[in-house]
Every structure is written in structure tokens, then in C-alpha cells.
Amino acid sequence: MGSHASRTSTLPPDNGQARLLPQPIPYHLMEQIRRAIILGQHPPGGALREQALQAEYGCSRGPIREALHLLERRGLVTHAPRHGFRVRQVDAAEVRQLYELRALLERHVVEGLVGRITPALLSELRAVNALMGRHRDAGDVERYIEANIAFHATLRAHAPNDPLERAMQVIYEVGEPLRHALLVRSLRTSRATEEHEAIIALLAEGRVADAAAAMHAHVFTGMPAALETVAEAAGRDPA
Structure with a gap:
């Protein structure tokens, strides 16, 4: 995979020029290992x-260990004394809990749009949802997921709620490997863009309560397939 060379990150412009500073090595390693986990290169339950x-x-143990601890704090990795680090493996009960919590939070996001629906919001939602559809047609799982995350982030951006935003980040992070594994199998048959279109239409009519209920139902659409994916993964003997 990638080397240990530092990645750069863009900071706010300084006198019209973007300044680029190196990303600390443990954070760079964290992103590389995180990506490998999401792509399934390190399977659920597998030892790291x-x-x-x-x-x-190609680096020393210190930065690797720090990167793994960062991933542990983000919920993607577990650690036990004398057993080391492993990729977090969610079971059926946790999958249900994640879906139930996310459905409640996403519903609350939409409910927060009362009095905040604007032509700009509707335009942004339509544009990112159309992008999702193009990525689905192209079979591009990663770009599809990015656009899907952007769709929900657009809703949150128009109804700012910092505690809710932080909670959503945790939910998305823990569920990201499962989401990727699920869509590798079922991207072509995903109906998320169509369900998003229905939510946008309700918002355009000012029917926020109905849009919130539709969002709640939308989140649960993928739960049966997610449970099936987890059941199949549990049948694999982790490394």
C-alpha cells in the first residue's frame, strides 16, 4: 500500500495563498490503515x-502504535492487553443498534429544517443526489459513498447542531466498513437515490414532518442486507 511519507493538508488561505503543511506521520498512517479497513483488506475481527x-x-513501531490507538478512539479498532489490536467486528445486535440510532438522528436532522428550507438547499440536495446516481451507474462504490455522505451532510449544514454533528460522525465512522462491504455486493440495486428524491420532494412542498418520517424509513432500508453481510463475515475465521 502507501509509503510512510507525510501527506499534506490545506489550511485556510494566507494572503491569498494556500499553505501546505505536512501531516504528522501517525495521522497519515491512521488514514492509510483506516482506508485498508474500510476496503476490507483488514477483515472484521482480523489482527492488526x-x-x-x-x-x-516502512516505519518504526511508535507511529504505527499511535495510529492504531487513534483508530481505536474512532471506533474502528479494538485493543486488549496481550492480544493486541484487531479490526472491530460488529455483531447483529450492534448492527441493529447502529441502524436504530442513526435513524433517530437522521430524522432529527430533517426535523431541524423547519423554517430553513431554501431554494439553495433543494438545489444542493438535487445536485449531490444526481451525482450519487451517476456513481451508482458507473459502479463506483467509493465515490457513491462519498456522495451519499455529502447528501446527509448537506442536510445537517442547513440545520446546524454541533452535538448532533459529533454523534453522526461516530455513527458513520463505526459503520463505514460495513457500508462499503454491503455496497460492494448491492450497489447496482441500491434505491437510495430514489428514496432521497422522495425526501427532497417532500421538503420542496414544505412537508418537513413527512420528510423526517421518510428519512427514518430510508435509513432502515439497508438493515436486512447489513445483517446478512455481518452474518457471512462472522462465519469467516479471522486471521
């Missing part, structure tokens, strides 16, 4: 052996 990761990324 520090020595193997050192060899893969």
Missing part, C-alpha cells in the same frame, strides 16, 4: 500486527 504494519509502511 504491529510488526507486519511496520514492514508494510
